[in-house]
Amino acid sequence: MSQPVNSAEPAEPARATVNYLNHDRGVWSWLTTIDHKRIGIMYLVSVLLAFLIGGIFAMAVRIELLTPDPTIMGANTYNRMFTLHGVVMIFLFMIPAIPGVFGNFMLPLMLGAKDVAFPKLNLLSIYLYWTGAILAVSGMIMGGADTGWTFYAPYSTSTPETLFPVLLGVFILGFSSIVTGLNFIVTIHTLRAPGMGWMRLPLFVWGIYATSIIQVLATPVIGLTVGLFDATRGGDPVLFQHMFWFYSHPAVYIMVLPSMAVVSEAIAAFSRKNIFGYKMIAYSSLGIAFVGFFAWGHHMFVSGQSTFENGAFAVISMFVGVFTAIKVFNWVGTLYRGSIVVSTPLIYICGFLFFIVFGGMTGIAVATVSLDVHWHDTYFVVAHFHFIMVGAVIMAFLIALHYWFPKMFGRMYHEGWGMVAAGFIVLGFNATFIPQFLLGNAGMPRRYYMYPERFQALNVASTAGASLLAIGFVIILIYLTFALVRGKRAVDNPWDSRGYEWLSASPPPKHNFAEQPIITQDAHSYQNPGEEVEHVVI
């Protein structure tokens, strides 16, 4: 290897190498960069800020629901709080989180490329993100959007609050997402290292590829249809629901597929074993992307669809469960008889597996028409999608953040504190959302400001769980910030992972590799554990 290997010296070695973080300094050098790694870092800072804002609104909602009567805010403020929470978390955090941060940073490294195919377009995507984010958030705060993140007509066409800046913001965020997806597809098609056929792509790349297809195909459709749904002028509110979910249901997979991709990558590294069922994991990502386009009607079982439509959408929705189950089976198969390394990412992987199965099974339940009629618009549905969106997506985000932290910053985080925080988060998550299943099943509707007294105990439990979650995130923030400044220097490949991204220095130099890597073996190859990585000539 031509890169100098930072061996595990106990003392702080002077960092002789120039890397992507220090080759050029100053805010301007960041704002005008076309380096995919720096753009990934800028996304990281941005989505973490969005997560903080969305989290604060979530806590506000949970605190308000501590008592059956008004607790800390009025009814209108409450409506704005859950709208802000939903819009910020979905459009500003979950959709861009893993593709924007880790996709940008890791994809070219995994492909053995110097950058994404269109580096300037990549820079444009983050500026679009910032523009859309500022418009949407300031629009919501000043205009007081109170429709929920779904903007359902006819309420959204008749609410006195101004929605235009928010919708424009979301529209611009959509473009940011399309640009990123398009860039990734072209990168994967044209910039693979010599020797890297499609069946040697790391599974993270497969997941991002499937995600990008959805971003490119689903996002434009919702585009410019505002103004067509005003019922007072003959517009059809149900048509809005169809078009909204035609984008927003695949968007669920824009959020979930990258999470699955992260897990496929990290689970091999932390069980020190070849991934089980590589092809099936790769194909099931495409399978989810495909059926995801035809499942949107399961959001509309009580919106006046015909019985036939309901049945068709229910069956198609259940196929998502089949593909997800294939993945879970393969992940567990990878863990089975592996040399499992107990570490912070592994705890989150276990959490992820539990949450995706539980969230997936309740997903099958709500996709069953007869059951959904009972659960529709109750906390049961809220709990179900939080199991997927928080349980799976946030776990995967944390796996990625910990697993790739040394790659991105060249420092190690504190493993002990990592485990403590993981404990808080996994337990806190269960405590927050399991009571919500019970609440929903008992009949508590979502988005309601007050509730009968018999629901209070479970609501208090849920808020207590949310506090544990918040404590966990604060601990992570503290030890990762500390690690960034004072953390132990990381060696180039601290996990001894066989992922291609670890073949360059950590942190990588500006153009990723000193020389073009040539791939001669399959991805995630742990056939001879303990041996140095030799299958790639650098």
Add this chain to the structure above:
Amino acid sequence: MSSSDHAHHHAPGPGEPTLAHHFDTQDQQNQAVRLGMWLFLGTEVLLFAGLFLGYTVYRNFYHEAFHEASRHLSLFLGTTNTIVLITSSLTVALALWAVQQGKNKLAAALLVFTILCAFGFLGIKSLEYAEKFREGALPGKWYHFSEITAPGANLYYTIYFLMTGLHAFHVIVGMCVLIWVLKGVVKGRFSPKNDVAVELGALYWHLVDLVWIFLFPLLYLI
């Protein structure tokens, strides 16, 4: 791979393509930009697709109003604009051919003609818009046209303005692209060896044309 490394530091002469730092070969770069453009055109089609769906549903709901409202568009101006756009699509394709033959002067003339067609299209379109503004046949809450009695005419004009407005926006963007291409052709930057940008600019213009070919019958000929 070392053979291609020299290309990175090699300054391109006039008429030769520039190779970006992260590509190894010109072929790889051409393949990437072509795929990127085709994907982008796909997203453009889908952007219009949402509006076409809205059109389909509401035309089904309000058949009478759509039929009647369509009669209030000027078939003459619409047909003229269709001819203008199709002609411009031909000339931009010929311009690409001319660049590939090394006939930059001819290519420049054809591009200038294409851009003039685009101006002409927008001019005619603004005449039509002016008429609609005068009549009050406007989208959404601004609608106050009294001649159509069937319900749903409001939606027809909302869709009309959304679709033709979005299309006109694409015409303007396309003109900017063509002016940029024209500049490169005049300066000799584009040549038989370096024609991909011209090809992609022309592709975008064809999309603008293609969308109109669907809009024209759906809005004017029903």
